[in-house]
Amino acid sequence: MYHIGIDLGGTNIVAGILRESDIAPLLSFRSCSSDDSQPFAFCGSCLLYKESIPTLPSRSAEEIMADAASLARTVAHSAGVDFRDVTSIGFVSPGTVNPVSGVVEFAGNVPFNNFDAKLHLRHNTGIDKITVDNDANAAAYAEAVVGAGCGVRDFLMITIGTGIGGAFVSAGDVQRGFNFAGGEFGHTVIVAGGEKCTCGRLGCVEAYCSINALIRMTLDEMARADATGEHTLLSDIAAKTSGVNGKTAFDAMRRGDKVAESIVSRYIYYLSTALTNYINIFQPEILAVGGGISKEGEYLLSPLRRIIYSEMFNRRQRPNKYTKIVTASLGGDAGVIGAALLAAKEWSNKK
Numbered sequence: 001m002y003h004i005g006i007d008l009g010g011t012n013i014v015a016g017i018l019r020e021s022d023i024a025p026l027l028s029f030r031s032c033s034s035d036d037s038q039p040f041a042f043c044g045s046c047l048l049y050k051e052s053i054p055t056l057p058s059r060s061a062e063e064i065m066a067d068a069a070s071l072a073r074t075v076a077h078s079a080g081v082d083f084r085d086v087t088s089i090g091f092v093s094p095g096t097v098n099p100v101s102g103v104v105e106f107a108g109n110v111p112f113n114n115f116d117a118k119l120h121l122r123h124n125t126g127i128d129k130i131t132v133d134n135d136a137n138a139a140a141y142a143e144a145v146v147g148a149g150c151g152v153r154d155f156l157m158i159t160i161g162t163g164i165g166g167a168f169v170s171a172g173d174v175q176r177g178f179n180f181a182g183g184e185f186g187h188t189v190i191v192a193g194g195e196k197c198t199c200g201r202l203g204c205v206e207a208y209c210s211i212n213a214l215i216r217m218t219l220d221e222m223a224r225a226d227a228t229g230e231h232t233l234l235s236d237i238a239a240k241t242s243g244v245n246g247k248t249a250f251d252a253m254r255r256g257d258k259v260a261e262s263i264v265s266r267y268i269y270y271l272s273t274a275l276t277n278y279i280n281i282f283q284p285e286i287l288a289v290g291g292g293i294s295k296e297g298e299y300l301l302s303p304l305r306r307i308i309y310s311e312m313f314n315r316r317q318r319p320n321k322y323t324k325i326v327t328a329s330l331g332g333d334a335g336v337i338g339a340a341l342l343a344a345k346e347w348s349n350k351k
């Protein structure tokens with residue numbers, strides 16, 4: 001039997017397929033730690049096949065869902081799997097999702113407003129066993145089960161992109177709160193009365209630590225350096241990549257640029273403040289940073305660890321009791337793998 005995951009994003013819809021016998025033992029979180037000789041090597045092989053198509057988000061939710069359903073059939077076919085052998089489908093989207101009703105209440109840059117994803121996916125695929133969830137929850141669950149958090153009880157993942165997503169997974173379950181709206185790590189405040197966030201609040205983590213925030217800081221510093229005549233490589237680097245992106249400041253810093261160095265260290269200070277707060281609340285054994293910025297690797301993680309380990313409340317404990325801070329390991333596949341795993345977890349033992 002097989003489980004399909006569908007990850008709806010503002011740009012692409014990705015679908016992928018997993019074989020139940022490959023992943024069933026991993027769905028109880030303990031089983032992974034008993035076989036942790038090579039927990040990461042397994043991940044690449046658990047996704048049998050995946051494919052993506054453009055979302056074209058100006059279309060209606062019904063049209064997008066019909067495409068997602070036919071993509072599910074395509075991945076089964078391309079993996080050599082009879083669609084009748086597909087037990088369940090997991091569907092994840094950005095925004096506020098009710099996993100019990102299967103309704104996407106609000107999804108931001110895709111037109112899913114109070115849209116019954118479960119009902120439509122059932123109708124379009126003929127498959128009854130549908131799981132619907134938030135994409136950040138799915139990515140964190142995948143990393144917890146087969147990725148960077150494999151084998152630990154308490155795992156926290158934060159995904160840094162245009163926004164900030166995250167989830168805390170404990171004992172194999174995503175912690176969502178009574179109304180499923182929990183885990184909004186990006187919308188906790190680190191600068192009271194600070195920059196306006198997309199959620200309307202002032203000073204959120206998302207307003208200081210998202211890629212959009214890093215781009216804003218880079219542009220502000222370029223304008224300031226321009227006005228004061230301070231030398232910086234930022235404009236030259238930005239011109240080669242047709243504009244400032246999340247790498248611009250890091251690239252300039254690696255070339256010894258002082259202005260860039262100050263941007264990166266300020267950015268990392270904001271991020272360390274947020275992550276220290278999360279560690280003080282949850283004490284995860286592993287905290288993984290995902291999203292495009294995690295490609296900066298130790299340029300990001302080393303200074304982060306230095307600040308966090310000197311500020312966190314339990315800093316006087318032995319270092320082997322410190323939260324490990326790592327990059328996520330599944331990359332862009334985390335959402336689609338997590339969607340299929342959440343469905344497998346919900347349905348693999350149910351008739």
Ligand SMILES: [Zn+2]
Binds near residue numbers: 186187188197198199
């Ligand atoms: Zn916010």
